[in-house]
Amino acid sequence: DAKTTQPPSMDCAEGRAANLPCNHSTISGNEYVYWYRQIHSQGPQYIIHGLKNNETNEMASLIITEDRKSSTLILPHATLRDTAVYYCIVRSGTSYGKLTFGQGTILTVHP
Amino acid sequence: DARVTQTPRHKVTEMGQEVTMRCQPILGHNTVFWYRQTMMQGLELLAYFRNRAPLDDSGMPKDRFSAEMPDATLATLKIQPSEPRDSAVYFCASGLTPDGGWTDTQYFGPGTRLTVL
Numbered sequence A: 001d002a003k004t005t006q007p008p009s010m011d012c013a014e015g016r017a018a019n020l021p022c023n024h025s026t027i028s029g030n031e032y033v034y035w036y037r038q039i040h041s042q043g044p045q046y047i048i049h050g051l052k053n054n055e056t057n058e059m060a061s062l063i064i065t066e067d068r069k070s071s072t073l074i075l076p077h078a079t080l081r082d083t084a085v086y087y088c089i090v091r092s093g094t095s096y097g098k099l100t101f102g103q104g105t106i107l108t109v110h111p
Numbered sequence B: 001d002a003r004v005t006q007t008p009r010h011k012v013t014e015m016g017q018e019v020t021m022r023c024q025p026i027l028g029h030n031t032v033f034w035y036r037q038t039m040m041q042g043l044e045l046l047a048y049f050r051n052r053a054p055l056d057d058s059g060m061p062k063d064r065f066s067a068e069m070p071d072a073t074l075a076t077l078k079i080q081p082s083e084p085r086d087s088a089v090y091f092c093a094s095g096l097t098p099d100g101g102w103t104d105t106q107y108f109g110p111g112t113r114l115t116v117l
Helices: none
Strands: A009-013 A018-023 A031-038 A045-050 A061-064 A070-075 A084-092 A105-110 B005-007 B010-013 B019-024 B031-038 B042-050 B053-056 B065-071 B074-079 B088-095 B112-116
Touching (some): A018 A084, A018 A105, A045 A061, A045 A070, A070 A084, B005 B088, B042 B074, B074 B088
Parallel strands (some): B010 B112
Antiparallel strands (some): A031 A045, A031 A084, A084 A105, B019 B074
């Protein structure tokens, strides 16, 4: 599976959009981009995933560049409860669903 | 709201003792993953079951760890004998995998925090 690079930490003001970047320059054509988050002392939580097109759900939006070498997770109106570690994961479309977690980005939302 | 449950939530034991952790996947899910999380290594996949059959346990130390699914509603992870380096949070996740497909979304339980003295 392709390796991902994320900034170790980011800050965001409550109510503002949080934009979390992820680089995956070695991604191949059948690999999906997944985002999970882990709030302190809890299990990871699925957020969103995509292959080529931008995706949106009730939690977030995922913007994937045309060359697929990077993506951005957008939390449109961050709240204090969005403070968590956010993991960007690239998963092969031919694997059974195995996720390889990196170090992620610690997002801190400030009042 | 369907959730993955794990027991116990916390376990403190002494080196050499047997530890058994249990996971109840979401009803109807046919896939179970076991992960271990430590500060040093982060989240690591230990084992993967589909339809109760172990399909990948390459991440699991074979000499002391074992994972089973006695039935579709119970997955167990056993460590015997336990060692201090096994101290970690162990997460179970479940998902639904169609025939010939892959698990789209994994739903994680709250974890079992294990401390081996």
